[in-house]
Amino acid sequence: MLLTVEDLHTRFITRDLDDRVRVAEALNGVSFGVGEGRILGLVGESGAGKSLTVTSLLGLLRPPARVTAGRALFEGRDLLALSEAALSEIRGSRIGLIVQSPRSALDPLARIGAQLVRVQRVHRRISEADARSRAEAMLVSVGIPDPRRRLEAWPHELSGGMAQRVVIALALINEPHLLIADEPTTGLDVTVQAQILDLLHEQVRRRRIGAIVITHDLGVVAQYCDDVAVMFAGQVMEQGAVAEVFARPAHPYTRALLASVPERLVLGTGKMLGGPPPDLYALPRGCLYGQRCAHAAAQCAAPPPMSATQSGAARCHFAGLA
Amino acid sequence: MIATMLGFAPLARARGLSRRSPMAAIGVLILALFVIAALFEPLLTQYDPVAADTTALMKPPGGAHLFGTDANGMDVYARVLRGTRYAFGIAIPAVLVAMLIGVPVGLLTGYLGGWTDEVLMRGFDAMRVFPSIILALAVVSAAGPSLVNVVIVLGVLDAPVFARLVRSEVLALRSGGFVESAVAAGNTLPRLLFVHLMPNALAGAMAQSAVRAAWAVRISTTLAFLGLGIQPPTPEWGAMIRQGAEYMVTGQWWVGVFPGIALILLSLGLNLAGDGLSELLDPRQRKAG
Amino acid sequence: MTAIAELRGLGMRFGPMAQGVHALQDIDLTVRPGEILGLVGESGSGKSTLGRCLLRLLAPTAGTVRFEGDDITAWPERRLRRLRSAMSMVFQDPWSALNPRMRIRALIEEPLLLHCALSAAERRARGEALATAVRISPDQLDRMPGELSGGQLQRVCIARAIATNPRLIVLDEPTSSLDLSVRAGILDLLAELRASTGSAMVFITHDLATLRLIADRVAVLYLGRIIEEGPAGRVLADPLHPYTQALLSAHLSADPAERSRRIRLQGEIPSPINRPPGCSFATRCPLAEPRCNAVQPPLLEQEPGHIAACLRVPEGSNRLVPPP
Numbered sequence: 061m062l063l064t065v066e067d068l069h070t071r072f073i074t075r076d077l078d079d080r081v082r083v084a085e086a087l088n089g090v091s092f093g094v095g096e097g098r099i100l101g102l103v104g105e106s107g108a109g110k111s112l113t114v115t116s117l118l119g120l121l122r123p124p125a126r127v128t129a130g131r132a133l134f135e136g137r138d139l140l141a142l143s144e145a146a147l148s149e150i151r152g153s154r155i156g157l158i159v160q161s162p163r164s165a166l167d168p169l170a171r172i173g174a175q176l177v178r179v180q181r182v183h184r185r186i187s188e189a190d191a192r193s194r195a196e197a198m199l200v201s202v203g204i205p206d207p208r209r210r211l212e213a214w215p216h217e218l219s220g221g222m223a224q225r226v227v228i229a230l231a232l233i234n235e236p237h238l239l240i241a242d243e244p245t246t247g248l249d250v251t252v253q254a255q256i257l258d259l260l261h262e263q264v265r266r267r268r269i270g271a272i273v274i275t276h277d278l279g280v281v282a283q284y285c286d287d288v289a290v291m292f293a294g295q296v297m298e299q300g301a302v303a304e305v306f307a308r309p310a311h312p313y314t315r316a317l318l319a320s321v322p323e324r325l326v327l328g329t330g331k332m333l334g335g336p337p338p339d340l341y342a343l344p345r346g347c348l349y350g351q352r353c354a355h356a357a358a359q360c361a362a363p364p365p366m367s368a369t370q371s372g373a374a375r376c377h378f379a380g381l382a
Numbered sequence: 383m384i385a386t387m388l389g390f391a392p393l394a395r396a397r398g399l400s401r402r403s404p405m406a407a408i409g410v411l412i413l414a415l416f417v418i419a420a421l422f423e424p425l426l427t428q429y430d431p432v433a434a435d436t437t438a439l440m441k442p443p444g445g446a447h448l449f450g451t452d453a454n455g456m457d458v459y460a461r462v463l464r465g466t467r468y469a470f471g472i473a474i475p476a477v478l479v480a481m482l483i484g485v486p487v488g489l490l491t492g493y494l495g496g497w498t499d500e501v502l503m504r505g506f507d508a509m510r511v512f513p514s515i516i517l518a519l520a521v522v523s524a525a526g527p528s529l530v531n532v533v534i535v536l537g538v539l540d541a542p543v544f545a546r547l548v549r550s551e552v553l554a555l556r557s558g559g560f561v562e563s564a565v566a567a568g569n570t571l572p573r574l575l576f577v578h579l580m581p582n583a584l585a586g587a588m589a590q591s592a593v594r595a596a597w598a599v600r601i602s603t604t605l606a607f608l609g610l611g612i613q614p615p616t617p618e619w620g621a622m623i624r625q626g627a628e629y630m631v632t633g634q635w636w637v638g639v640f641p642g643i644a645l646i647l648l649s650l651g652l653n654l655a656g657d658g659l660s661e662l663l664d665p666r667q668r669k670a671g
Numbered sequence: 672m673t674a675i676a677e678l679r680g681l682g683m684r685f686g687p688m689a690q691g692v693h694a695l696q697d698i699d700l701t702v703r704p705g706e707i708l709g710l711v712g713e714s715g716s717g718k719s720t721l722g723r724c725l726l727r728l729l730a731p732t733a734g735t736v737r738f739e740g741d742d743i744t745a746w747p748e749r750r751l752r753r754l755r756s757a758m759s760m761v762f763q764d765p766w767s768a769l770n771p772r773m774r775i776r777a778l779i780e781e782p783l784l785l786h787c788a789l790s791a792a793e794r795r796a797r798g799e800a801l802a803t804a805v806r807i808s809p810d811q812l813d814r815m816p817g818e819l820s821g822g823q824l825q826r827v828c829i830a831r832a833i834a835t836n837p838r839l840i841v842l843d844e845p846t847s848s849l850d851l852s853v854r855a856g857i858l859d860l861l862a863e864l865r866a867s868t869g870s871a872m873v874f875i876t877h878d879l880a881t882l883r884l885i886a887d888r889v890a891v892l893y894l895g896r897i898i899e900e901g902p903a904g905r906v907l908a909d910p911l912h913p914y915t916q917a918l919l920s921a922h923l924s925a926d927p928a929e930r931s932r933r934i935r936l937q938g939e940i941p942s943p944i945n946r947p948p949g950c951s952f953a954t955r956c957p958l959a960e961p962r963c964n965a966v967q968p969p970l971l972e973q974e975p976g977h978i979a980a981c982l983r984v985p986e987g988s989n990r991l992v993p994p995p
């Protein structure tokens with residue numbers, strides 16, 4: 061395993077006006093692994109903590125968020141125990157990050173070319189001219205036309221999809237060993253999406269690096285990922301190999317998710333599945349999915365363990381039986 | 383004052399401040415002492431700062447008069463304390479006037495761009511060509527040396543600093559999304575400027591306010607020292623230093639040195655606190671730090 | 672039936688005349704009352720720009736924009752303000768579309784505050800109803816935008832856009848960062864809104880399955896031009912233009928067992944700065960012939976209401992064959 065995350069807990073700890081401590085339990089024991097040469101798809105409800113998992117791992121949390129427990133082994137070191145200096149050395153060189161919001165990832169006051177040159181020169185000795193020509197080559201491989209000219213563009217002049225591709229170029233340019241992509245192709249048309257995922261896939265296979273792809277597009281998971289982890293309310297509810305999990309989903313949430321792909325939806329049927337997400341300030345004691353689960357029974361008042369299933373593992377009392 | 387209030391009020395922030403930047407914490411501490419001096423001056427001394435006492439002329443420091451007395455027999459300690467009120471009383475309104483003028487101008491020129499921006503910014507550039515003390519001198523000597531005049535002149539002279547700070551923030555925000563989405567929602571221009579842009583563009587200006595207050599204190603005391611500001615026997619530091627300068631040669635140093643030390647300390651406090659504030663308020667520096 | 676919005680000969684160029692980016696060219700588009708018009712296309716093809724021109728958030732450099740019959744091409748913002756309650760937009764990037772220093776509650780209530788004469792209590796109640804409709808929970812209302820996830824922010828943007836029951840809503844990839852269950856809920860909400868208020872919507876998306884579900888008509892943009900337009904059922908089932916065909920073939924199936932039969936496009940996307948004289952798709956089109964590089968293909972009607980701009984359509988040789 062290239063990266064092993066174990067029992068990651070992250071909380072938002074604040075004081076309200078009456079000076080009472082309020083704790084939002086955002087991540088509640090996230091565990092998963094990423095193998096060499098494999099792509100892990102991280103899916104799940106919006107607000108489930110997918111992005112937060114990434115920011116926790118990379119030490120990018122901002123107060124009041126805090127990692128309260130867990131380990132994350134990457135190349136033999138625990139990321140959660142590293143100093144800020146050591147982490148920032150790893151970020152951008154050993155681990156490439158593609159963040160969810162392309163606009164805020166780009167410095168609005170620097171041209172695209174300058175930013176691509178800067179990330180290279182922060183992490184290694186390379187001449188300005190070499191860095192520039194690599195930047196140009198990188199823009200070509202993420203499918204940006206007229207790269208030489210685009211190097212001179214300001215971030216606000218790019219279309220949403222083009223900004224996204226520049227962010228991808230920034231993440232790939234230092235040849236990281238682990239690539240974390242938070243919704244990398246959201247906002248790209250499908251032909252470009254396919255091109256970028258092909259590029260990512262090729263990098264993972266050829267250089268035997270690992271990748272985490274966070275996405276809401278089950279098509280991306282089905283066609284490009286090897287493994288999948290399904291998150292809900294700060295926990296991984298189910299994980300396993302993609303083909304297996306898609307064929308035999310064991311957790312009720314996974315089943316609900318697979319059933320709501322647009323291809324299978326009918327509008328105007330009134331009640332769509334789901335309900336409000338659990339209140340992070342007052343999580344239920346038992347299964348976090350309990351309130352929405354159609355199969356909830358008496359056992360579900362106790363927290364379900366992660367149990368092995370035919371397709372991998374799932375956090376449900378009935379997973380083994382299904 | 384805005385700056386100092388921001389420094390004090392959220393105590394949690396102050397705690398964080400002392401950990402992150404001890405120099406800024408020292409600045410805030412110095413400021414706190416001066417604020418206490420200004421507020422509780424009558425409790426801190428038994429003397430009236432403008433009561434002449436012919437029985438105690440030019441007493442050296444020590445004994446009944448901690449900092450000695452001046453040529454009129456007024457207690458220097460009491461006068462330095464009272465001077466704090468004048469320093470704040472000029473600096474705070476001056477910074478407020480400067481922000482009141484500079485912030486709207488910066489918002490408007492930054493947002494509209496075009497010729498409004500050109501004209502106003504060129505005008506401000508022209509103002510900056512002259513050293514501010516010379517401009518202040520010229521205007522105050524023409525308008526007459528009253529407290530209100532000094533405040534207005536300092537405020538107007540300092541407005542470009544705030545206008546520029548705000549303008550550059552607005553320029554960066556203008557191309558960003560939420561301004562457009564506010565326009566699409568149908569905001570009026572004033573609401574757009576003051577409700578949406580201002581809170582997001584003010585951080586830099588807020589951070590600078592303490593430093594600008596230090597500037598205002600310095601210029602106003604300089605004016606008084608040159609005889610153009612507040613006139614003696616009003617216990618204003620500049621006027622006191624001017625008075626004291628005459629006796630320096632004859633060895634009665636205390637009349638001028640104590641207000642001078644107060645001036646330097648307050649300047650220092652404001653500058654240190656200002657630097658700390660910029661660190662706290664400027665999101666860009668915060669991310670890096 | 673008069674159109675809600677109409678673009679005629681619309682052109683938009685950014686930057687200086689000689690070397691500016693030609694984001695849109697010769698766009699003719701009509702949005703009819705109560706319809707959902709899907710807009711798809713290459714990224715950078717000008718979809719967002721078109722949406723902005725439609726709402727006059729941008730002033731086009733050529734052509735006219737009409738809203739409910741009024742030519743609003745040259746209206747100053749002050750005059751447009753009155754229309755802002757009748758038209759709204761959900762922006763593409765939810766992180767930058769919300770004022771980071773306003774609470775979620777204030778953000779959702781803002782359109783009501785600006786356009787509706789409501790008491791504070793009524794506004795609050797209506798704001799909470801809107802929040803419930805987009806599944807923002809009450810405890811999230813008192814947070815700042817930085818404290819919500821991407822999908823949650825997107826829903827706040829949608830609540831803002833539908834607050835005044837506008838007659839035209841431009842939704843720029845409104846569901847792309849939503850998870851499937853919330854996405855389904857939002858699509859349902861939009862369909863319901865359309866049914867109850869008759870709002871017309873321009874729905875910009877890359878998700879063809881969503882389009883199939885919700886759109887009445889579809890327009891396909893490529894490099895700043897409309898290259899195909901027609902009833903959703905026809906365009907999505909039987910695309911005429913080779914680009915549309917390639918686009919549909921690249922859709923990723925959510926079934927891992929299903930092999931994708933994607934038509935791979937080779938070649939460079941031409942830069943919008945110096946676009947080629949002929950068909951702008953010619954550099955990547957598997958069916959391109961020499962004449963494609965010389966003649967700008969006109970938009971021709973192939974069947975009622977279904978138009979496409981490809982030189983090979985009239986002779987029926989426009990079909991791409993997907994790989995087996």
Ligand SMILES: Nc1ncnc2c1ncn2[C@@H]1O[C@H](COP(=O)(O)OP(=O)(O)OP(=O)(O)O)[C@@H](O)[C@H]1O
Pocket residue numbers: 072084086105106107108109110111112113124160340817818819820821822823848850
């Ligand atoms: N300051 C905060 N206080 C309390 N809760 C917070 C705060 N900031 C974020 N959260 C919550 O943390 C949760 C995790 O958010 P995260 O961004 O990781 O979600 P996500 O799974 O990436 O969702 P999406 O798919 O919408 O991007 C969300 O429910 C969010 O509301």
Ligand SMILES: Nc1ncnc2c1ncn2[C@@H]1O[C@H](COP(=O)(O)OP(=O)(O)OP(=O)(O)O)[C@@H](O)[C@H]1O
Pocket residue numbers: 216217218219220221222247248249685686692693694712713714715716717718719720721763943
């Ligand atoms: N303010 C601007 N200044 C200069 N060029 C711009 C500006 N806004 C957009 N463009 C350019 O116009 C073209 C169209 O951009 P637009 O944002 O409309 O694309 P889009 O179809 O929405 O793409 P995406 O799907 O990636 O969001 C792009 O080439 C873009 O770089």
Ligand code: SF4
Pocket residue numbers: 912913914950951952953954956957958959960963968980981982983984
């Ligand atoms: S006109 Fe020619 S190049 Fe353009 S789409 Fe048709 S066949 Fe392809």
Ligand SMILES: [Mg+2]
Pocket residue numbers: 110111112160242820821822
């Ligand atoms: Mg996220």
Ligand SMILES: [Mg+2]
Pocket residue numbers: 219220221718719720763843
């Ligand atoms: Mg766009």
